[in-house]
Amino acid sequence: MSKIEEIVDALEVKVGQVLQELETVKQTNLKLEKELQISKQEFLNQQQIIVSWEEKYEALKIANTMLGSDENKRETKLKINTLIREIDHCIAQLSD
Template sequence: MSDITEIVDSLENRVSRLLHKMEILKQANQKLTQKLADSEKAIQEKESVITDWEEKYNALKLANTMLGSSENKTETKLKINTLIREIDSCIAQLSE
């Protein structure tokens, strides 16, 4: 009977250690999940900042071209033509 008691005690100890390890792993998983969420949020914020800077850069490039810079003239002409077509389209829709 003492052998069975020792086996049961041993099993209880092992189960207790496993449950303790499982709890530690759950806590570590929660921390990592939170870290991942924070990192994803930071990445989104940085992507937003990058997009804003790209828009500002393009606007500055367009303004420089309009001021007489010879760089990107064809690109600027294409953008102006696109804007004119959009305005014409709006006027046509308003006329209907």
């Protein structure tokens, strides 16, 4: 009977160790999930900053062109035409 008790005791110890390891893995998983969420949020913030800087860059290019710079004249004309079409569309909607 003592042999069975030894086997059961050894099994209990191993199960206890597995449960401890499981708890450790769960804690690690929670920590990693939190880090992932933080990283995702930081990524989104960086994307917004990039978009903002791109918009500022485009506005600066247009301003430079309007000040007499020969660079990007075509792009500026296209942008102005697009803005005029949008304004015309808004006026047409208001007229209806």
